[in-house]
Amino acid sequence: MxxxxxxxxxxxxxxxxxxxxxxxxxxxxxxxxxxxxxxxxxxxxxxxxxxxxxxxxxxxxxxxxxxxxxxxxxxxxxxxxxxxxxxxxxxxxxxxxxxxxPVHQLLGGQGSTHVPIYTGAIYFDDLEPEEAPRGIPGVIESCQQDYDAGYRAFKLKIGRGFKWMAPAAGLQRDIDVVRAVREAFPDCKILVDANDSYTCDRFIDFLNGTSDCNLYWIEEPFAENEMDLKTLKDHMAKINCTALIAEGEGRTEHAEPPTRYGGYTMRHIDRLYALAEKGLVDVFIIDLGIVGFTRWRQIMPELIAANVQASPHTWCWPVRPRYVAQLGAGVGNVVCIEGIPGETSDLDYSNYKIVEGNMVVPELPGFAIPLAEKAIG
Ligand SMILES: [Mg+2]
Known part of the structure; x- marks a missing residue:
C-alpha cells in the first residue's frame, strides 16, 4: 500500500x-x-x-x-x-x-499499551514566585494538580543548594520536600532528579534524610563516574534503598556524523553500558530526539540484552511523551514515560488517557494526535 x-x-x-x-x-x-x-x-x-x-x-x-x-x-x-x-x-x-x-503495532506491539508515566514538571515551586516564595506547599500543590490529572508518580527536582540556596539549607529543603510529598501522597512513586548538582557525599546525606521515603528512582545525582556511583550503590544497599539509577541524558560532546545512538557519541554510550554492566546504572534516559525514533527502535534490543531499561528523555514538549508511549507499547522495555503535563495549540491529546499512573496508548491509526483542520490546510 x-x-x-x-x-x-x-x-x-x-x-x-x-x-x-x-x-x-x-x-x-x-x-x-x-x-x-x-x-x-x-x-x-x-x-x-x-x-x-x-x-x-x-x-x-x-x-x-x-x-x-x-x-x-x-x-x-x-x-x-x-x-x-x-x-x-x-x-x-x-x-x-x-x-x-497504530504506530505501536507498526513497531511490533511487543509492550503493554498501559505504560507507566511520571510527571516531570515538579520543579522548585517552593522558591516561586521569587518575590513571594510559596514554600513547600507550592510543591505539594503542583503534585496535587498532576495527581488529579491521573499521575501517580512525581519526579522531584532537587539540588536547591547548588546555587539557589546555601548548601546546607538547600540540602535540608530537598529532604523536607521529599518527606512532605511522601506524607501527602503515600500511594505514589517518588523520583528525584538532581541534574548532576550534588557531590557524592552530600547525596548520601540526602539519602539518609529520606531513607524511609521509599524512593523509586534517582536521576543524575552527580556527573556519572564509577567511583561515586559505586559508593552510592554500596550505601543504598546498607540502608535498603532499592531506587533505580537513571543516567545518560546529559552529554558533553555531540556526535557528528551521528552514531547509531544519534547525536550521542559512542564514547558516552559505551561508558553508560560499562556502568550498567557493573550494576551501577539501571535506566538509560538518553533523549528521544537526539537518538531519533527509528534509532530507538533499533537500539532497544541492545538495551534489553544488557539488562538496561529505557525512559527516553522528553522534556519539555508535551507531545513527546505520546511518542514514547507508542515506542514503549511497540518495542517494550520502557520502564516509565517522562510525562509533561500540558496542552499544545492545534493538537488534540484526548486519545491518550492517563489512568491511575499509566498512559493508555490508543488503538487508532498513526500517533492518533489530531491536528486542527486549519493547520492541515
Ligand atoms: Mg533529568
Missing amino acids: LENHRLESIKVHRVQDRFPRWVGRNAKGKPQAYGSSIQLRILTTDQGATGWATSNVPDEQVQSLIGEKISDLIDPEIGTFEHAYGIDLALHDLAGQILGV
Missing part, C-alpha cells in the same frame, strides 16, 4: 505548548515558565493521505524527498530510511494513517 503513495508536499507548522501552571527553576536552570513552541511537519501524499509530527531539521534536508514513494522513505517493520530521518516521526504517523494501524 505504501508504494501507491508518493510524497506530494511537506508543510511546516509551529505549535505552542501551555503547561497547566508556571514551572519553576531546577538546580541549574532558570524557570521553565509556561512552555515553549515546537515545529511540526505535515506530510501529504498524492493520494490525499496526511501524517504529521515534530521535525526541526532545516528545509533543505527534507524538500528533496518530495516525489518519492512512501515505501522508499519508510519500511514499517524497520523504520525510516536514513535519508529521510528528518521526517522520521511524521513518516511513522503517515504510514500508520495509510495502513490504518
Whole structure:
C-alpha cells in the first residue's frame, strides 16, 4: 500500500505548548515558565493521505524527498530510511494513517499499551514566585494538580543548594520536600532528579534524610563516574534503598556524523553500558530526539540484552511523551514515560488517557494526535 503513495508536499507548522501552571527553576536552570513552541511537519501524499509530527531539521534536508514513494522513505517493520530521518516521526504517523494501524503495532506491539508515566514538571515551586516564595506547599500543590490529572508518580527536582540556596539549607529543603510529598501522597512513586548538582557525599546525606521515603528512582545525582556511583550503590544497599539509577541524558560532546545512538557519541554510550554492566546504572534516559525514533527502535534490543531499561528523555514538549508511549507499547522495555503535563495549540491529546499512573496508548491509526483542520490546510 505504501508504494501507491508518493510524497506530494511537506508543510511546516509551529505549535505552542501551555503547561497547566508556571514551572519553576531546577538546580541549574532558570524557570521553565509556561512552555515553549515546537515545529511540526505535515506530510501529504498524492493520494490525499496526511501524517504529521515534530521535525526541526532545516528545509533543505527534507524538500528533496518530495516525489518519492512512501515505501522508499519508510519500511514499517524497520523504520525510516536514513535519508529521510528528518521526517522520521511524521513518516511513522503517515504510514500508520495509510495502513490504518497504530504506530505501536507498526513497531511490533511487543509492550503493554498501559505504560507507566511520571510527571516531570515538579520543579522548585517552593522558591516561586521569587518575590513571594510559596514554600513547600507550592510543591505539594503542583503534585496535587498532576495527581488529579491521573499521575501517580512525581519526579522531584532537587539540588536547591547548588546555587539557589546555601548548601546546607538547600540540602535540608530537598529532604523536607521529599518527606512532605511522601506524607501527602503515600500511594505514589517518588523520583528525584538532581541534574548532576550534588557531590557524592552530600547525596548520601540526602539519602539518609529520606531513607524511609521509599524512593523509586534517582536521576543524575552527580556527573556519572564509577567511583561515586559505586559508593552510592554500596550505601543504598546498607540502608535498603532499592531506587533505580537513571543516567545518560546529559552529554558533553555531540556526535557528528551521528552514531547509531544519534547525536550521542559512542564514547558516552559505551561508558553508560560499562556502568550498567557493573550494576551501577539501571535506566538509560538518553533523549528521544537526539537518538531519533527509528534509532530507538533499533537500539532497544541492545538495551534489553544488557539488562538496561529505557525512559527516553522528553522534556519539555508535551507531545513527546505520546511518542514514547507508542515506542514503549511497540518495542517494550520502557520502564516509565517522562510525562509533561500540558496542552499544545492545534493538537488534540484526548486519545491518550492517563489512568491511575499509566498512559493508555490508543488503538487508532498513526500517533492518533489530531491536528486542527486549519493547520492541515
Ligand atoms: Mg533529568
